[in-house]
Amino acid sequence: MTKLSVNINKIATLRNSRGGDVPNVVQVAKDAQKFGAEGITVHPRPDERHIRYRDVLDLRPVVKTEFNIEGNPVEKFIDLVLKVKPEQVTLVPDAEDAITSNAGWDTLKHRDFLQEVIAEFKRNNIRTSIFVDPDPKMVEAATNTGTDRIELYTEEYARQYSKGNKAGIRPYVECAEVANKLGLGINAGHDLSLENIEYFKKNIPGLLEVSIGHALIAEALYQGLEYVINQYLSLLRD
Numbered sequence: 001m002t003k004l005s006v007n008i009n010k011i012a013t014l015r016n017s018r019g020g021d022v023p024n025v026v027q028v029a030k031d032a033q034k035f036g037a038e039g040i041t042v043h044p045r046p047d048e049r050h051i052r053y054r055d056v057l058d059l060r061p062v063v064k065t066e067f068n069i070e071g072n073p074v075e076k077f078i079d080l081v082l083k084v085k086p087e088q089v090t091l092v093p094d095a096e097d098a099i100t101s102n103a104g105w106d107t108l109k110h111r112d113f114l115q116e117v118i119a120e121f122k123r124n125n126i127r128t129s130i131f132v133d134p135d136p137k138m139v140e141a142a143t144n145t146g147t148d149r150i151e152l153y154t155e156e157y158a159r160q161y162s163k164g165n166k167a168g169i170r171p172y173v174e175c176a177e178v179a180n181k182l183g184l185g186i187n188a189g190h191d192l193s194l195e196n197i198e199y200f201k202k203n204i205p206g207l208l209e210v211s212i213g214h215a216l217i218a219e220a221l222y223q224g225l226e227y228v229i230n231q232y233l234s235l236l237r238d
């Protein structure tokens with residue numbers, strides 16, 4: 001079974017654009033779980049432009065499914081994760097000024113660093129996952145870091161799928177086969193959507209979890225628009 005973890009960064013982005021507390025990220029996390037989400041993902045960035053460190057603390061008591069905190073393991077992030085003790089931490093090598101995540105780990109080059117950080121999280125009983133490009137060499141080397149899982153970076157798959165190129169799945173299938181052989185759990189995320197998720201799920205053996213935010217929130221807006229406009233109209237009619 002593949003779990004759906006809903007990334008609520010975009011809810012915080014919308015809130016922050018106006019100040020105040022609407023929409024409320026804690027309420028959205030509660031509702032997402034009520035509607036069936038099997039996990040909540042957040043990705044606090046150093047500039048706190050969407051999810052803030054404070055939000056992560058506030059979310060802990062209401063996330064009763066699986067809390068997944070993603071981010072670059074700088075000192076402040078590590079301290080937050082050790083304090084919150086989520087069910088899973090996903091390490092992502094983001095640059096400070098990146099608009100969104102744009103690369104996976106070089107698991108050969110950063111092996112020692114990853115080993116050290118992962119060991120600390122595992123001592124605290126936090127499951128670890130590391131974000132990797134769909135490159136079998138990087139997946140293979142991920143085993144030497146001690147991580148429990150990898151998260152396959154799916155932006156390229158999504159780009160190819162949207163152009164009608166279904167062969168874009170091939171490197172992901174190859175990586176999944178390597179991971180399965182080595183006993184690494186497989187998560188995936190980035191730009192997954194209602195359009196491309198079914199084909200991905202069908203072709204990736206042993207896909208344990210996907211985290212989806214950007215498209216899911218956009219789709220929820222589109223699909224809710226007619227309903228909400230009609231509610232306004234009915235309140236405005238004489």
Ligand SMILES: CC(=O)[C@@H](O)[C@H](O)COP(=O)(O)O
Nearest residue numbers: 009043070092100101189190
């Ligand atoms: C790790 C990853 O794939 C990202 O998609 C990320 O968690 C989303 O972050 P933003 O919401 O900042 O784009």
Ligand SMILES: NCC(=O)COP(=O)(O)O
Nearest residue numbers: 007189190191211213214
């Ligand atoms: N780990 C990926 C994630 O949480 C969501 O990515 P996106 O759907 O916002 O691209």
